[in-house]
Amino acid sequence: MSIQTxxxxxxxxxxxxxxxxxxxxxxxxxxxxLENFVQSLLDVLNASGADGHGLRGQTLVLxxxxxxxxxxxxxxxxxxxxASGVQRVLLGRGGILSTPAVSAVIRRRxxxxxxxxxxxxxxxGPDGDFGIKYNASNGGPAxxxxxxxxxxxxxTVSQVCASxxxxxxxxxxxxxxxxxxxxxxxxxxxxxxxxMRELFDFDxxxxxxxxxxxxxxxxxxxxGGPYAKAILEGxxxxxxxxxxxxxxxxxFGGLHPDPNPVNAEDLIAHMAQPDAPDFGAAMDGDADRxxxxxxxxxxxxxxxxxxxxxxxRLVPGYKDGLLGVARSMPTSAAVDRVAKKLGxxxxxxxxxxxxxxxxxxxxxxxxxxxxxxxxGSSHVREKDGLWAILFWMSLQGATGRSVESLVREHWxxxxxxxxxxxxxxxxxVDAANALMAGLRAALPGLPGQQFGARHVTLADDFAYADPxxxxxxxxxxxxxxFDDGARVIFRLSGTGTEGATLRLYLExxxxxxxxxDVPVQQALQDLATLADQVAGIARHTGxxxxxxxx
Ligand code: VG1
Ligand code: CO
Numbered sequence: 001m002s003i004q005t006x007x008x009x010x011x012x013x014x015x016x017x018x019x020x021x022x023x024x025x026x027x028x029x030x031x032x033x034l035e036n037f038v039q040s041l042l043d044v045l046n047a048s049g050a051d052g053h054g055l056r057g058q059t060l061v062l063x064x065x066x067x068x069x070x071x072x073x074x075x076x077x078x079x080x081x082x083a084s085g086v087q088r089v090l091l092g093r094g095g096i097l098s099t100p101a102v103s104a105v106i107r108r109r110x111x112x113x114x115x116x117x118x119x120x121x122x123x124x125g126p127d128g129d130f131g132i133k134y135n136a137s138n139g140g141p142a143x144x145x146x147x148x149x150x151x152x153x154x155x156t157v158s159q160v161c162a163s164x165x166x167x168x169x170x171x172x173x174x175x176x177x178x179x180x181x182x183x184x185x186x187x188x189x190x191x192x193x194x195x196m197r198e199l200f201d202f203d204x205x206x207x208x209x210x211x212x213x214x215x216x217x218x219x220x221x222x223x224g225g226p227y228a229k230a231i232l233e234g235x236x237x238x239x240x241x242x243x244x245x246x247x248x249x250x251x252f253g254g255l256h257p258d259p260n261p262v263n264a265e266d267l268i269a270h271m272a273q274p275d276a277p278d279f280g281a282a283m284d285g286d287a288d289r290x291x292x293x294x295x296x297x298x299x300x301x302x303x304x305x306x307x308x309x310x311x312x313r314l315v316p317g318y319k320d321g322l323l324g325v326a327r328s329m330p331t332s333a334a335v336d337r338v339a340k341k342l343g344x345x346x347x348x349x350x351x352x353x354x355x356x357x358x359x360x361x362x363x364x365x366x367x368x369x370x371x372x373x374x375x376g377s378s379h380v381r382e383k384d385g386l387w388a389i390l391f392w393m394s395l396q397g398a399t400g401r402s403v404e405s406l407v408r409e410h411w412x413x414x415x416x417x418x419x420x421x422x423x424x425x426x427x428x429v430d431a432a433n434a435l436m437a438g439l440r441a442a443l444p445g446l447p448g449q450q451f452g453a454r455h456v457t458l459a460d461d462f463a464y465a466d467p468x469x470x471x472x473x474x475x476x477x478x479x480x481x482f483d484d485g486a487r488v489i490f491r492l493s494g495t496g497t498e499g500a501t502l503r504l505y506l507e508x509x510x511x512x513x514x515x516x517d518v519p520v521q522q523a524l525q526d527l528a529t530l531a532d533q534v535a536g537i538a539r540h541t542g543x544x545x546x547x548x549x550x
Contacts, residue, residue, distance in 0.1 A: 020119075
């Protein structure tokens with residue numbers, strides 16, 4: 001065994017997006033593609049160590065969502081890590097660790113950081129996507145400063161250092177080694193489950209199942225399965241079969257683990273049956289997203305965050321109340337109303353969990369959420385699918401109310417924020433950029449303009465000044481805000497691997513309980529028309545409607 005130095009040449013386009021570097025599997029399988037990126041990351045980490053020692057003597061956490069190429073990539077990364085001075089790697093058995101579990105392991109074991117192999121909600125399999133992201137010692141996604149430094153390094157990297165040691169046995173628990181570096185293969189669930197036990201009243205939840213509470217969790221053949229099975233069926237006594245599609249498969253069994261009513265149609269169909277379970281939920285590829293569903297009733301993620309905030313004190317981990325809350329800019333303002341009533345701060349950040357890290361670390365917020373089926377709290381530094389499911393189950397247990405009645409009661413008390421996201425997928429990159437450029441150019445003329453009964457009160461390109469470190473993130477999405485509080489937001493996805501995806505977010509507030517039961521798309525139809533009028537969506541994309549509207 002020895003360390004080999006291999007010459008390499010840079011690949012263009014290795015700039016991480018909203019959540020890490022995501023590309024087609026075929027791109028990642030090119031010789032040296034993964035190696036170049038990982039070497040660049042390790043070089044930057046070695047240069048950045050606070051004590052000047054970089055990775056020397058440090059522990060890294062490693063695992064992924066089990067998608068195609070995960071097992072190969074794990075072995076490659078171990079060989080590079082051992083050549084870069086890392087002392088120890090904590091590797092999830094089988095190369096498996098969900099995103100929130102990586103965050104939990106980093107924090108509980110005080111690791112230097114962690115590498116997550118996942119393209120999250122993107123499809124998997126040989127023709128699907130692969131991805132890699134880095135989480136820092138707080139357990140959260142690398143900041144933009146770090147990812148930009150890694151990207152800069154990928155443009156100049158000229159050699160890769162790697163051990164030529166044989167592959168390790170990643171399915172066997174215990175300590176092995178790659179050169180001087182120890183690799184401890186750990187149970188992927190244990191640390192995460194310990195965190196859940198600290199937050200929730202497991203006796204209450206056990207009692208619910210014992211009394212016949214029924215639930216269907218669709219893990220969509222992704223990494224959430226083992227966690228949900230161990231905790232719900234194993235520890236809490238849910239009947240076997242409560243968790244379906246529970247085994248992580250390399251191609252997610254052909255499912256698209258991006259939980260929304262369109263992709264999780266099987267769950268939605270089950271929840272619409274006369275004998276539907278009390279509670280339904282689904283998670284995404286890396287188990288950081290959640291969709292919660294009542295009997296024939298889907299909860300929008302924005303409402304979910306608002307309700308969790310309103311009822312947080314019912315959950316033991318939050319019984320003392322919340323320090324504050326944060327939502328991404330396109331997420332509906334439903335939570336803002338709750339925060340106002342509770343008298344706590346409410347922050348508005350750009351899209352992507354990395355923007356919540358500083359607020360959580362500084363003790364400014366306890367709960368965070370995004371419209372894209374992501375909710376989380378200060379227990380880790382990632383959004384967390386199963387945590388959200390346990391939270392919603394706890395709310396039902398503590399109040400004795402159904403999902404639907406909790407949400408309806410909330411609307412009656414706070415009003416309803418009608419909300420939808422329209423995705424225009426597979427748009428030509430030039431066309432998408434032209435649409436956004438046209439919007440940016442039109443911004444100065446928009447305030448004051450009238451559309452039907454509404455006036456534009458604010459039109460801007462959202463910029464965020466981080467209240468903790470002062471860093472500024474510009475061009476985070478075009479916002480049109482109207483005098484009645486309605487909002488129309490445009491941004492381009494930063495997680496796709498093919499063409500561009502335009503995301504259009506529509507929201508309006510309805511205080512009148514008699515008008516709170518209109519079908520969502522109908523309630524927001526006039527805003528969709530307005531959005532097309534302002535941005536020329538059909539003209540630029542050639543599409544007469546979104547490919548997905550949830
Ligand atoms: C999307 C979502 C965003 C989320 C990100 C990562 O990003 O909109 O809210 O944080 O995915 O989620 P974008 O740039 O495509 O809109 V995950 O679960 O895919 O890591
Ligand atoms: Co995800």
